[in-house]
Each structure stands twice: as structure tokens, then as C-alpha cells.
Amino acid sequence: MSSLRCITKHPTISLVESSTTLNQLKEIHTQLLVNGLLNGDDLLGRFAASIAVHNPNNLDYSNQVLSQCPNPTLFTFNSMIRAYSKSSTPQKSFHFYSRILQSSDDLSPDNYTFNFLVRTCAQLSSRETGPPVHGAVVKHGFENDPHIQSGLISMYAELGCLGSCRRVFGEIPEPDVVCQTAMVSACAKCGDVGFAREVFDVMPRRDPIAWNAMIAGYSECGKSTEALNLFHLMQMEGVKVNHVSMISVLSTCSHLGALDQGRWAHAYIEKNRLPMTLTLGTALIDMYAKCGDMNKAMEVFWGMREKNVYTWSSAMNGLAMNGFGEKCLELFSLMKQDGIQPNEVTFVAVLRGCAVVGLVEEGRDHFDSMRRVYEIDPQLEHYGCMVDLCGRAGRLDEALDFIVSMPVKPHAGAWAALLNACRMYKNMEMGELASRKIVELEAKNHGAYVLLSNIYADFRNWDGVSNVRQLMKAKGVTKLPGCTVMEVDGEVHEFLVGDKSHPRYNEIEIMLGEISRRLKLSGYVANTNPVFFDIEEEEKEDALRDHSEKVAIAFGLISLRKGMPIRIVKNLRVCWDCHEVTKMISKLFNREIIVRDRNRFHHFKDGECSCKGYW
């Protein structure tokens, strides 16, 4: 009786929500059929639409209901297009678009249809469908609809067509704040963050979303300083900061490895009681992980009520990067127990976790399970991880087998992983092969030349060393200057290799002297030895003591209170000599030193490093 009343007033359909179970849907469906109300009022069509929009997990069921509908309305088809535009198979939207065009009821697509269809194209990131749909928009006369205009701008940004974004935007006589924000975001996504800023600067009204778009744009382009500056400007102008703003701020801190600023952001979120959403929590985990504070990252992780594949993958990747391979694999088990489906990014973390612990067989099993159990085709990255995994364990032939077995042409990264292993395990022939391959792919890959030169030096093959140098000169290979960044009391200090311009350089120099004195006392052989000289890695300077990380560590020793760990971020890989020296400093000065290099973390303590000598 009560259900009948519900149906006559139609609220049964609006009862469909995301938590409605399939059984409940079936119950409602049965009531609709039993009560014979399906005729005349298009209840079934509305029911199908309602499922599609509010309960997209049951899109199949929605289709089933739709199939019992003799003459679905435009409303129903539009709802289906909308649902599929957000699904994992957006291309199915076009099926319903065709049904509109071919309908015997003379249905004609309206502004809603195109709005959703444009989103489908953005989702598909397809240059085949995007422009024709834009054409259809114009043909049907909807090109002046602001909803569709903003959608088109986002769509062309997905396609990487900045020119088209500008054309669409330019044809809007008086773009509103939404279209302007879409344009800011689009320009940044296409790499022209300068133009994004121009659009942003001339906006007559900037709401918090516009600010967030601009900050995120800087953040994505790696313009960290600009991102943080704009965030501060946003606060000074009294614009309401929300949790989305903080996601970009945290992401910037992750990028910089700026723990102090990251902690400040965390405190700001709590002080202002911003909602701790799933995304924000994940950004926090990533920030702590990329700043080397894995304890704090896991504290946040365990405190989160809800976790998705991003949350798990961030934590797992953080554990692997920080050298906690077993923990990473434990987390993987827990994730599966929790019923979260791993994806290709999760497997990058899993394989890295295996690599840092040297679990070759387990890594192989996980790699095989990708396709077999999860139907994920391994990508270049996964093959690269396998090469690294085998290579680290000294199984160079197996590593090479993985490269040979790649379904596509191996990328430089795979060969680089092999080359690194060749350096560690002193295999000159394979090292030569690997570096030749890298240089074929990337003629100016500085790291490849340096590693090869290191291998030759290991073999006292000075002709080889000299040939590599000549080759580099002939090809005009330039090196990226080594650079180390560290925070002291929230202030960022940058040290370039050989740069003595720091205001406290005199004190730093005294400390560098003190460091070498203590090193010598403890038996460290100064690196004037020509063998050491040639074993340096990505950097080549006359005096190894000028390597930026050493200068930064010296500055840390004089500027950070006793007991405070020294945290530094280096743009290149740490060189062998610096690694040795840092191990000893951690012991001699009783300091924890945490170094993030281009690939991973090194946690130095009591003369040991978490990477156990392989990086």
C-alpha cells in the first residue's frame, strides 16, 4: 500500500541514490511493473534515467530498464549520455546520441545533449570525435550556450589544442567567470601558464575557484614558487581558501620536498577546519611521503576513514621510495583485503617495493599477475621496474631478457636501469651496449655518458673514459648543474654546485673544513685519488667538496639545532663519494640526514643508509 502511494506521487524514482542496492532497484522495478503504471507517464524511462544519474554503478541495469521502454524521451537519452560520459566506457554515449538522431519520435538533440557529449569527448581525449561534435554543436545552433562553451574549452585542453581553446574563448563576447576559469585551466594544461596568468589577471571578478585554477596551473607546470606566491596573495586579498586550494599547495610542497611548508599547510587545514576529504587526505600523505617523513604519512593514512586506489598507491609508493619495501608489500595485501582494485600505478609501487628489498621472485609473480589476474597490460614503466629489480639483484642476464621481451621498443629508462646495474656489478660489455642504446634514443642523455665513464674508470680503462668525454664534447652534451635545496626555519636555501654566494658561506667553509678534518681522523681517504675522481657520477667538478649536497649538509650542521634531522632535496642522483661521506657524517656528527634525490630517499643514520648501497 505504501509503495503504491510512493509511485503515484513519483518519489519512488527519486529514492534511487548512490547507496541503493541492486536488489532494491529490482524491487522498485517490480513495483512499477506490477502496478501497471508504466504506460503513459514514461515512468520506466525516468526510472532508467534516475539509475543512470544517481546510481551509475548499475548502468547495466539502467540499460535493461531502458530496453523495456517503448519510446524513451530525450530526457532519458540525455541522462544516459551524461552517465556514460563519466563512466569507464565514455564512447558508449554515442550509442544514445545515435538513438536520438534516429528516433521515430523526431527527437532532436538539445543543449543538454551536447553539453554531455562534449564532456564525453573530453573524457575520451579523442581528436576524432571532439571536433565533429563541436561541428554538430554549431550546426544545431548551440555555440552561444555558456555551459557548452566552457565544456568545449575544457575539451580542447584535453586534446592539447591550445589554439582551439583560444578560438572558442575569443568568440565569446562577454565570457563569464566560469568560461574564464576554464580558459585559465586550459592554458595551464596546454603548457602556456603565462597566458593563463594573463587571462586570470584581467578577470573582472575572481572567485575562489578561479584562484584555485591558477594555483593548480602553476603547480602542475612545476612553477612551485609562483604557486605558493599566488596562494599567499590569495590570502592577502581576503579570498576564501578552501580544501581544494590546499590540495594544490600540498602538491607543490611534495614537489619541492618542503616539509616545513607542508607542515604549515597541514596545520592551516586543521586550524581552519577545512573538510578532510579523500583527495585532501591523499595529498597530505603524498606530501609527507615525498618530504621523507613516512611516519607522519602513515599516521595520516591510518587515520583516514575512506581510502581509494590513489590513497593506497600514494602510501605504497612513499614506502617504496623511502626504502620500506616490506611495508609496501604488506600494504598491498591489506589493500586487496579491503576490496580495492589495484591499477597500473599501484603496480609501479609494488614492483619498486620488491626492488628495494631484492625480492626478485615475488616481483616476477606480481608482474605476471598484472595481466593474468587484473587484466592490466604492463606498460614501459613496469618493464623498467623489472629491469631494475633483476639488475639490483645482480641478475643482469634476466634484466636484459626483460628488455628484449618488451612488446614495444624499449625506452631509454629501461636501458638506464640496466646500465645502472652494469655499473654496480661491473659489467663493461653490457654497459657499453646499454649506453649505446640510450644514446641512440636520447643523444644528449648526460647520465648515460657519465655512468659509462664510471664503468670504464672501474676497469682502469682510461682510454674509454677519455673517449666518452670526447664524445660528449663532440655531441655538445651539457649537464644539468647539480642543485640542492633545503629549508631552514621555513626559509628555502638553494645551493648550486660550486656556488659560494650564500651569505653565510664563510661559516659553511669552516664547517666543510671541520668535516674533512673529522673524516680524515676516522680514516676516510680524501678524494684526490684519480680513481675516485673518475668515479664521480652526474657531476664533474675539480673539487668534490663543492658538490651541492655537501655544502647544504654543512649549512645544516651550523644552522639546525642539535638533534634536528637535516633534510635536503637534490635534483640529480647522489654521487658515490657524497653518499660515502654522508654516511660518515651521520655517524661522526650524530645527525640524521635525509636526502631526496631524483629517484628516491636516502635516510642516513649512524653511518648507514636506508638504500643499502644500491640506488
Next chain:
DNA sequence: CTAGGGTTAG
């Protein structure tokens, strides 16, 4: 009853 811009992992 179906619309628009900002947000996380490699």
C-alpha cells in the same frame, strides 16, 4: 526531472 570552471598516486 538531465548542465558549466578548480582537486590526489607513476
